[in-house]
Amino acid sequence: MWFTGLSGSGKSTLAMALERRLFSEGYEVFVLDGDNLRHGLNSNLGFSPEDREENIRRVGEVAAMFANSGFVVLTAFISPYRADREMARQVIGQGYYEVFLNPGLAACEDRDPKGLYKKARAGEILQFTGVSAPYEEPEQPDVDLDTATRTVEDCVEVLIDRANLAFRLAD
Numbered sequence: 562m563w564f565t566g567l568s569g570s571g572k573s574t575l576a577m578a579l580e581r582r583l584f585s586e587g588y589e590v591f592v593l594d595g596d597n598l599r600h601g602l603n604s605n606l607g608f609s610p611e612d613r614e615e616n617i618r619r620v621g622e623v624a625a626m627f628a629n630s631g632f633v634v635l636t637a638f639i640s641p642y643r644a645d646r647e648m649a650r651q652v653i654g655q656g657y658y659e660v661f662l663n664p665g666l667a668a669c670e671d672r673d674p675k676g677l678y679k680k681a682r683a684g685e686i687l688q689f690t691g692v693s694a695p696y697e698e699p700e701q702p703d704v705d706l707d708t709a710t711r712t713v714e715d716c717v718e719v720l721i722d723r724a725n726l727a728f729r730l731a732d
């Protein structure tokens with residue numbers, strides 16, 4: 562399950578909540594989160610278009626490896642470029658499932674859980690997605706979730722239903 566959306570749209574929150582839920586239903590689950598990977602595997606990458614592409618390329622490869630060994634993989638990256646998500650879809654194959662978290666920029670900026678929008682507006686962070694760098698919305702996501710009008714629990718219910726269906730179909 563490939564989560565995509567602006568900073569603050571809820572990728573990490575929902576990936577973690579869904580991980581717990583899937584785990585309790587007996588699935589082997591693995592979460593790849595930009596918040597962690599950028600400190601480790603991808604610590605040599607910045608936020609230029611080239612580095613964002615390489616960031617997502619590596620994530621797609623690692624996700625495919627885990628998925629091939631039987632894990633349900635949840636990825637939580639802004640992944641702002643359509644072409645990069647398409648590359649991940651190619652590498653991951655049939656099981657790729659795109660979840661667009663779409664509360665709108667205003668809601669994300671209102672939440673600003675890490676204070677990053679404030680810094681971006683003040684010019685302290687450059688190339689910030691949604692403010693000074695583009696976010697290319699998915700054209701045909703498998704799920705489009707407005708996380709501003711739904712609770713975390715509601716969103717998990719929607720996702721678990723879709724996930725169970727998708728996994729049954731893939732069996």
Ligand SMILES: Nc1ncnc2c1ncn2[C@@H]1O[C@H](COP(=O)(O)OP(=O)(O)OP(=O)(O)O)[C@@H](O)[C@H]1O
Nearest residue numbers: 567568569570571572573574674708711712713716
């Ligand atoms: N329905 C919802 N789904 C997800 N998060 C929600 C929802 N409603 C409110 N929130 C809140 O929105 C915030 C989302 O922040 P989160 O860190 O998950 O975003 P993110 O997409 O991972 O951002 P980043 O790209 O910066 O890592 C959290 O504070 C969360 O509690």
Ligand SMILES: [Mg+2]
Nearest residue numbers: 572573596637
């Ligand atoms: Mg996050």
